[in-house]
Amino acid sequence: MITFILNNKTIKTSEHSGTTLLDFVRYQQRLTGTKIGCREGDCGACTLLVGTLNGDTMEYQSITSCISPLGNAHGKHIVTVEGTNLKGKLTATQEAMKANYATQCGFCTPGFVVALTGFALSNSENNYSNAIDAISGNICRCTGYKAIEKAAHQVVKKLDNQEKNSFEWLIENEFIPNYFESIPQRLKDIEAKELNQPKGKYVSGGTDLYVQQADNLTDNTVHLIADKTYLKGIIIENGICTIGTNTTVSDLWNHKKLNSVLPNLRRHLKLVSSEQIRNMASLGGNLVNASPIGDMTILFLALNSEVTVINSEEKERAILLKNFYQGYKTYDLKDGELLKTIRFKLPAKHSFFNFEKVCKRTHLDIASVNSAIHISLENETITEAHVSIGGVAAIPKYLHDTSAFLTGKLLTTETILEANAMLQKEIAPISDVRGTSDYKRLLARQLFFAHFTELFPNSFTLKDFVQHA
Template sequence: MRDAIRFALNGAIRAVDDVPPHMTLLNWLRAEGLTAAKEGCAEGDCGACTVLLGTPLPDGAEGFDWRAVNACLVLVPQVDGRAVVTAEGLAKGGSAPHAAQTLMAETHATQCGYCTPGFVMALAALGRTPARDDESVMDSIAGNLCRCTGYRPILEAARALPLEAPAPEEAALAEKLREIAAAPLDYRAGSHRFLAPTTLDDALRLRQQFPEAWLWAGGTDQGLRVTKQFQVPPGILYLGRVPDLRGITEDKDGLTIAANTPYADALEALAALAPGLDGMIRRIGAAQVRNLGTLGGNIGTASPIGDTLPPLIALDAEITLVSAERGRRTVAARDFVTGYRKTVLDPDELIVAIRIPRPAPGTHIAAYKIAKRVDQDISTVAAAFALKVQDGRVDHARLAYGGVAATPVRAEKAEKALLGQPWTPETVAAVKRAVAEDISPMDDARGTAAYRTAVAANLLDRLWHETAEPGTPARLEAL
């Protein structure tokens, strides 16, 4: 095992062995004098700290997988074996500014300049994307906040952005970093430790030896414990370097998503399996968050407002857990969370995969996220429904909600009220009353209990309109 963090910063290999394991990349960059990255929110909402993170492609491929990420959510040891590019490093060797920088200036897309480097880095990531349309352009900057110029000139800059070819030196740099990343990392600073195993067996062994260590996948939720609650982890077990915990396999019966697969990688497969999930998944954070955040991490943090568990419950998904001593076991998604931020996961276990069965033909899948903003907001109420109507009557029903109890819930009383009934407005009205018996919402800053109860029930009206009256506008954005 190595005990020093090594990564590439703006093209040059750096070694770091003198920072706390929980120091964010943003704080380290600014301490190094790379102050283009700004701290606006420290929680991945504003994009002012956006940088490019490059992961060497697997053996047999050259270069990097480049993604825009929030430096405020990434820990310094997390970039070990990877490449980081900041706004200062976009223009190589004193050459002309990067196209994103030039276009931001020429389209008058910047005023105060505080947010500009973050936008530039988001556009630099977009410039590596061959297939591009207005939807992908909007998505690329949805995680960047601008309060001065407005988005019209920024969109003009994005639309004019040329496709950027990999630099000639990237292949050699990626090869060096691939060699670095092949060795596991055991980084220590005082009594604190950051462990980055490279095999599942080693990860399970370390999980057993250090059950008090925080499990760290993408860090988009755990990172807030550091940046917002100022907690100091006794140790961190980072799972981002274990190949067996990343990837997607599909067969005729369904989809298996390894726990550490980022949302960005799972989006297309999930949308193909159940098209109704597409809109909700695209609203889990912005591109920077989806490039880091993982399905297993979202499940493991057991948030009652986590957006992924209601769809998984509605789809009868199963979660595979594994320990070094007892091997594997499978838990239904509906049974995984046992209380507020509590799960069935034992101290020596890891989440390794999520299995989603293929919906039966004719099943309508719908997933709704109700929040104060379209992008970059936490759900007030999340809902996911799987409904099959046969000969005018409900043959199958799964109703799941988030944000309406201490845990995500399956509305079983409402399901029973639906089964066998004609799919009519009268049936929906009766089921809406049953929903109130399945949930126990509370008042908080995002909404009152009464509001949540009304929303949870009214989403069934939306479901009816979208299934019984296809084409009828049932959402605000469709009007």
Template structure:
């Protein structure tokens, strides 16, 4: 049985742990304010708040209920739009109404949850950050102008910089963004101990975030045992000269990690290209790698850092280079009983780093081609280079020949164009819905050019590359 708090009420449910929370709250609890639309995490109409005790404090995040399995909410607080309602509209709801952000109303509950999630977590009342928090919410009616007006009004009305994280829930209750009962939830969750840990069966499917599993094969998950990995508390740490990333960390934890931002100042902008905030909240780093998609964003990212993987089983562990981990389309070097525990790379690999992605949409889309480049250099000469790309081979691809060529070369337009030509000869892309093979070869060249122009703007300019 899974025990949790749904809005104000403690619940015990015997449904299969693969049951998504969307079905539980609508069909089993009759709470229909949460809308059932895409069931793929794309529209945001089913967003709820998920609250957990972490680090001794109750923390909430807006998540897509269509991708949230029952097995992941034990000893948690699940909040639907009904759980935010009071006798009159709260400030978030009122702003959406007054600013013309509502027409048909179908997306409105998701907008309310996403905005409330922003106020629960943001450090400051930054309008652009609030817009990113709503990037996973689609609206067919408003043209989004009214939604942006509501965001601007709320950010002017409530100053989050004066509300420290440990006081945030009490402050939002005082501002009437949250109902008063939220002040009692932490104590209730502490009394609602999670189920006792049970050794999973050998054939159990390990589940991290499950954001891909519950899209690709949700029904098959009901006929096999599942083992849910615990949340990561230490997403990133430094060890001597290396950076170690916990494979169970979510993409959002990676993006907001101060240590990771220290190495990659542009990580916030880079990861906004990958997926929306509710998906980043649930999707794990290890899941993105083990899924082995040829366009896996984090696989491409870590390949350009020459990363290695720590694989562990019940009685052993081993280290595998990420370059050697991908063995064929959707095939990885993961033996029976093993799981990915951590990703390690040398911090010097982040000296000059660039990530680029091109899809049908600028943001939140599957890549046609994505690419990353990590370079160590001194005195205008490349010491070492790691170049990777997705969408150009059956696996996330590491360019051995192009990287060998770049080593020791001067950073000049001639070097860049020659490396791009070598890289294009290493790949064998296929034509598919995301573009023709010729188009992907062209994209790869342009992304390689973009890497060097971004990292070395004084030495590499577009007109120098374009003329060659």
């Protein structure tokens, strides 16, 4: 029995756990403020908040409910736009949208309201940049974003004196209704036991699978693994980072140690979808989706990561990620096996890492071509190199020959130009909706050069490479 709190109401349902949370909310509970838009997680019209009890503290995150399985709501607090309402008055977020004329047809407005309410409830630093990030997955087709940005400014200003993690302050300042104070104890009282699940298709966040197979997953048995604790967590020991495959992109975003070691990590991750999707998408799911343009896959390939695989008998084996992919959407994973962890050596003092991506729009889009590099230097000599690239082969591509060529060479313009020639031999792009094969070759070249101009701006400029290429 799936048990959770929906707004101020305790829900117990035997509904199929693979049903989307959006459909349950709209059609079973008739909470139609949550809209149906793209059904692919792109527009944000279906944004909900998921509250998880961590000890005595509630942690809220926004998600797109159109690609989230109902079973993942088990033991959580789910908040729709109706659940944010105050009696007889607008909330601070709703008032900000109204005061700045940030709504026209109104279809997208509930998603924006929920996402900004989630920002108010979050632990993120109260600033305009974070508020804009919070609505990065919400699309409005008629009002224009300036009015919505002004509304976000107003929310940030009103939160200036916020006491973090204080429901009381948010209630007093009319961001949320007073029933929120009762949620932690009510979730404890529910004592939601782990769902008894039959064998079926493994699903974690669902952000890839539900875009491709929503109807099939709704009708057939799924085995939800998003809350499996043995697949979670980030551990850093002796210069090695081990990440559970249920870890989300947002978990990386919020990890202080990882961000100190990889200082541009948030800038890279900002290119990966929207905040709502980053809150849901598991790293393991990204790897086994095996998309030739998977952003996190390209990132982990350049870190020369190793994955640990576990089977139903809890036996484990390890394989380098660069040897994991065997062909288009095929990989070294047998029936009943799951990816358990991702491990990589953290960049050391003289190591450098960079990620680049080109797509049709800056954010919330799949790549035309993406690439990452991790190199180590000693006395201007490259002692280790790992280069990966997506969108130019049938698999997420680790460039074995290019990486080997760079190793042991002096870091010079000539070396980089010769390495690009090697790169062009390793890739085999095809023409599709994201560009012609020639265009993708050009992008691959430019992104490869961009790694060096970004990492060593005092040594290289794009002009240095282009005039000799």
